[in-house]
Amino acid sequence: MSDHLEELRERISELDPTIYPLFSIEFGDAVIAVPLDDLLVTMHRLRELGFDRLGMVTAVDRPEFFVLVYRLHSRALSAGLFVKAKVHKEDPVAPSMFEVWPAADWQEREVFDLFGIDFEGHPDLKRIFLPDEFEGHPLRKDYDHPRVIRRPDYI
Amino acid sequence: MTLEIESKEATHDTDGLPVEELVVNIGPSHPSTHGVGRVVVHLDGEVMTHVEPIVGYLHRGIEKMSENRTYLQVVPLTDRLDYVGSMYANWAYCRAVERLAGISVPERAEYLRVIVCELQRIASHMMALGSAAGDTGAATMFIYTFDERERIIEAFEELCGSRLTYNYVRPGGVSFDVPEGWLDNVLAFCAAHRDKLTEMDKLFFGNVIAKGRLKGIGVLSAEDAVAWGASGPVARGSGVNWDLRKHDTYSVYPRFDFDVPTGSNGDAYDRGRVRLFECYESCRIIEQAISQMTEGPVKTPLPRLLRPAPGEAYSHIESARGSLGVYVVSDGTPRPYRMHVRSPAFCNLALLKILAPGHMLADLVAVMGSLDPVFGEVDR
Numbered sequence: 001m002s003d004h005l006e007e008l009r010e011r012i013s014e015l016d017p018t019i020y021p022l023f024s025i026e027f028g029d030a031v032i033a034v035p036l037d038d039l040l041v042t043m044h045r046l047r048e049l050g051f052d053r054l055g056m057v058t059a060v061d062r063p064e065f066f067v068l069v070y071r072l073h074s075r076a077l078s079a080g081l082f083v084k085a086k087v088h089k090e091d092p093v094a095p096s097m098f099e100v101w102p103a104a105d106w107q108e109r110e111v112f113d114l115f116g117i118d119f120e121g122h123p124d125l126k127r128i129f130l131p132d133e134f135e136g137h138p139l140r141k142d143y144d145h146p147r148v149i150r151r152p153d154y155i
Numbered sequence: 156m157t158l159e160i161e162s163k164e165a166t167h168d169t170d171g172l173p174v175e176e177l178v179v180n181i182g183p184s185h186p187s188t189h190g191v192g193r194v195v196v197h198l199d200g201e202v203m204t205h206v207e208p209i210v211g212y213l214h215r216g217i218e219k220m221s222e223n224r225t226y227l228q229v230v231p232l233t234d235r236l237d238y239v240g241s242m243y244a245n246w247a248y249c250r251a252v253e254r255l256a257g258i259s260v261p262e263r264a265e266y267l268r269v270i271v272c273e274l275q276r277i278a279s280h281m282m283a284l285g286s287a288a289g290d291t292g293a294a295t296m297f298i299y300t301f302d303e304r305e306r307i308i309e310a311f312e313e314l315c316g317s318r319l320t321y322n323y324v325r326p327g328g329v330s331f332d333v334p335e336g337w338l339d340n341v342l343a344f345c346a347a348h349r350d351k352l353t354e355m356d357k358l359f360f361g362n363v364i365a366k367g368r369l370k371g372i373g374v375l376s377a378e379d380a381v382a383w384g385a386s387g388p389v390a391r392g393s394g395v396n397w398d399l400r401k402h403d404t405y406s407v408y409p410r411f412d413f414d415v416p417t418g419s420n421g422d423a424y425d426r427g428r429v430r431l432f433e434c435y436e437s438c439r440i441i442e443q444a445i446s447q448m449t450e451g452p453v454k455t456p457l458p459r460l461l462r463p464a465p466g467e468a469y470s471h472i473e474s475a476r477g478s479l480g481v482y483v484v485s486d487g488t489p490r491p492y493r494m495h496v497r498s499p500a501f502c503n504l505a506l507l508k509i510l511a512p513g514h515m516l517a518d519l520v521a522v523m524g525s526l527d528p529v530f531g532e533v534d535r
């Protein structure tokens with residue numbers, strides 16, 4: 001497994017040396033951690049490298065920041081790759097990937113709906129699952145509602 | 156999800172007659188929306204100019220609910236995602252947890268997972284073909300496919316006591332070994348199913364009305380299929396040879412000899428026919444799996460409370476609808492910190508707004524049926 005990832009790292013660094021320092025292996029997956037400002041440029045580069053498919057867009061609410069998680073696939077390199085970027089909690093704005101992969105359309109709307117992260121450049125950013133008048137963003141850890149029942153802690 | 160629908164001001168056509176854009180709302184509770192989904196269609200005469208699917212009517216917040224349950228308690232929730240193919244979500248979630256917690260799976264359990272998931276693929280495709288055919292007026296096909304599906308559902312009922320929400324694949328294996336004679340019944344089903352498939356192919360895909368209704372409808376180019384993140388039969392109908400069982404293989408799939416059927420035109424007809432041909436391949440895989448299987452345990456004993464080390468894991472499998480991914484983040488407690496489902500039905504349904512415009516309103520159901528959305532998985 002790790003041989004394959006090392007090979008991918010070599011291939012990517014040959015193709016584009018600027019991406020090499022961002023590459024790491026976390027929990028057995030290839031991860032590229034990018035500062036938010038460079039996210040769009042890096043994604044354009046990765047797309048040119050052959051990552052033609054945006055599989056997943058989601059976010060994780062960490063105590064200090066949100067982490068945007070993108071899962072890319074390349075049929076040419078036969079590899080999968082994670083791209084992660086931290087988003088500030090005070091000003092949750094990220095660039096939209098719609099211009100790189102239209103697949104981001106609904107998935108970014110989902111992250112906007114459930115996490116409240118704004119995607120700049122998205123053609124039609126609005127809530128997708130919840131009603132427009134819904135207040136709050138339920139997948140945030142600080143979301144609370146009187147009808148939410150927390151199960152007891154086990155041990 | 157507002158209910159106000161605005162209509163444009165009336166304009167005039169070349170003869171000076173007033174022309175008004177008509178807005179038609181379909182659903183949320185409509186037989187051809189395959190669940191509780193709504194589509195707002197803007198019409199110029201009979202031709203759709205703008206189509207907007209509106210989803211969320213079945214949103215139960217399964218991802219949020221998972222954060223409030225232990226790792227094993229989440230498995231029954233995954234049944235409720237894609238209720239036409241529950242085994243897939245079970246498996247994708249369990250693979251992610253197994254990866255996260257470093258759990259090994261006995262070989263017999265892997266074979267059983269492959270067998271039930273390929274049976275599930277046939278059952279799910281039968282549902283897709285039958286309801287898509289029913290939408291376009293071919294009620295006979297609906298009866299044929301549901302007859303086949305019923306046999307599989309009965310086999311699953313015998314296996315795990317449930318017809319739709321199986322909770323069969325568990326972290327570390329599967330819940331039960333097969334009952335006596337079950338595998339022979341499955342083999343007999345596969346042998347008979349091939350003849351039924353050939354019959355269905357002639358009955359529906361050879362029918363001149365079905366060809367007229369489906370050919371050239373909702374054409375998706377291979378480039379768009381990749382860029383829009385389409386997967387499963389929707390992408391393969393456009394000639395994109397992308398099947399995780401082959402191209403990012405998992406479990407014991409490398410041991411089987413099977414083909415990946417692809418279409419060439421990317422229309423509703425090709426997407427449907429790819430599903431039919433996949434059923435033949437599933438029969439082949441099931442027969443090979445049963446012949447290769449050996450006796451042994453079907454579950455690794457696990458503690459009731461899993462506490463994976465902090466980390467994250469992603470696992471994806473080829474479900475009947477496409478690449479089904481589950482992303483699980485652990486913070487070292489007995490509950491997942493975050494569980495996300497990359498739903499193929501959700502990503503494929505997003506294509507409706509580029510596939511439907513330009514066609515007649517009556518073709519909307521043909522396009523939607525060919526995308527095979529299951530709203531439990533779209534809305535989660």
